[in-house]
Amino acid sequence: MVLSVNSEMNLFRHVEYLLLMALIMGLGIGTHNRIFVWKTETSLWSDVVEKSPEKFRGHNNLGSAYSKTEQYDRAMAEFKYTLALNPRADKAHNNMGNVYLALERIDQAIAEYNKALKLQPRSPEPLFNLGACYFKKGLHNLAIASYEKALEIRPGYVKARCSLGTVYNEMGFVDLAIQQYLAAISIDPDHAKSHYNIGLVYDKKGLLDQAIIYYKKALRLEPNYHEALSNLGVIYAKAEQLDQAVELFERALDFRPDDPITMFNLAFAYEQLEKREGQIAKRKELTVKAIQTYEKVLSVAPGNVRARESIRKLRGARGK
Numbered sequence: 003m004v005l006s007v008n009s010e011m012n013l014f015r016h017v018e019y020l021l022l023m024a025l026i027m028g029l030g031i032g033t034h035n036r037i038f039v040w041k042t043e044t045s046l047w048s049d050v051v052e053k054s055p056e057k058f059r060g061h062n063n064l065g066s067a068y069s070k071t072e073q074y075d076r077a078m079a080e081f082k083y084t085l086a087l088n089p090r091a092d093k094a095h096n097n098m099g100n101v102y103l104a105l106e107r108i109d110q111a112i113a114e115y116n117k118a119l120k121l122q123p124r125s126p127e128p129l130f131n132l133g134a135c136y137f138k139k140g141l142h143n144l145a146i147a148s149y150e151k152a153l154e155i156r157p158g159y160v161k162a163r164c165s166l167g168t169v170y171n172e173m174g175f176v177d178l179a180i181q182q183y184l185a186a187i188s189i190d191p192d193h194a195k196s197h198y199n200i201g202l203v204y205d206k207k208g209l210l211d212q213a214i215i216y217y218k219k220a221l222r223l224e225p226n227y228h229e230a231l232s233n234l235g236v237i238y239a240k241a242e243q244l245d246q247a248v249e250l251f252e253r254a255l256d257f258r259p260d261d262p263i264t265m266f267n268l269a270f271a272y273e274q275l276e277k278r279e280g281q282i283a284k285r286k287e288l289t290v291k292a293i294q295t296y297e298k299v300l301s302v303a304p305g306n307v308r309a310r311e312s313i314r315k316l317r318g319a320r321g322k
Contacts, residue, residue: 044068046067047064048064051064059084061080061087062084065079065081069100069101072104081097081098095128096118099111099112099131100131102114108135115128115132116132124155126151126155129148130149130152130161130162133149137172146169153166160186163189164182166182167179167182167183167196168199171199171203179203183197194224197219198217198230201215201216221234228254231253231254232250232263239270239271244274245275247267251271255268261302262299262303270292272289273292289316296309296316297313
């Protein structure tokens with residue numbers, strides 16, 4: 003059988019197409035396998051470490067992945083191995099400090115951050131973390147100095163700007179705090195924590211309308227911002243807008259079910275709604291909800307005297 007030139011060209015095109023499809027299918031299978039292997043950050047870096055056990059960065063990144071999932075013993079083992087491979091790996095010292103900070107071992111955290119800075123004095127992250135440690139220890143001036151050094155190196159460091167504002171707020175320098183929060187927002191308008199913190203400042207000053215504005219801004223950026231939901235609920239409860247308060251407390255508990263303060267506020271709001279309710283069936287329902295919620299408070303915070311006393315009063319009222 004003799005093929006024409008056109009027939010031969012069509013045959014080659016067909017063969018080329020099949021080869022291309024086979025190649026794509028092969029790549030697709032390989033990609034699928036990688037996606038399966040790298041389903042989590044931990045599995046990704048475990049795979050890297052398995053293939054290149056002598057490279058320190060893989061071990062450091064695997065430690066960070068373990069740290070994010072609160073597997074702190076494994077994280078520390080990886081950071082120590084990183085330093086065995088490369089004693090000048092400043093990020094490993096910083097990451098070890100982060101583990102110690104998470105475990106509230108503040109002095110050990112400070113030691114690791116200083117080791118990181120000795121290796122890399124112009125690194126803003128250990129300076130920021132030192133600021134967090136000093137703030138936890140109540141050493142406000144040292145915290146300010148650390149945050150300011152971090153900002154000298156990286157002026158657009160939003161987290162440092164926001165944290166500096168928090169130190170000023172804790173020290174009672176409210177105007178300086180707001181100034182820092184606004185500076186953070188000017189760099190990153192979507193920084194929810196800075197919006198929340200401004201709301202918190204106004205809330206403490208009793209400027210509730212302004213507080214509501216900033217809490218709502220934080221919630222537009224992070225709808226699951228537990229503290230903003232809870233604090234906004236308190237403002238509405240104080241204004242006797244109890245239905246809105248209950249909705250906000252319930253939403254807050256969806257994201258952090260074991261928060262005893264929000265639970266207590268929700269139970270108290272149920273109590274206040276019960277006093278206003280005219281229908282007997284609805285009043286009984288609200289009383290049951292209040293008792294059950296106070297009981298949840300006690301399951302998390304057994305020493306909460308006010309919750310225990312509220313349960314006693316509500317049960318006594320039901321028995322009348």
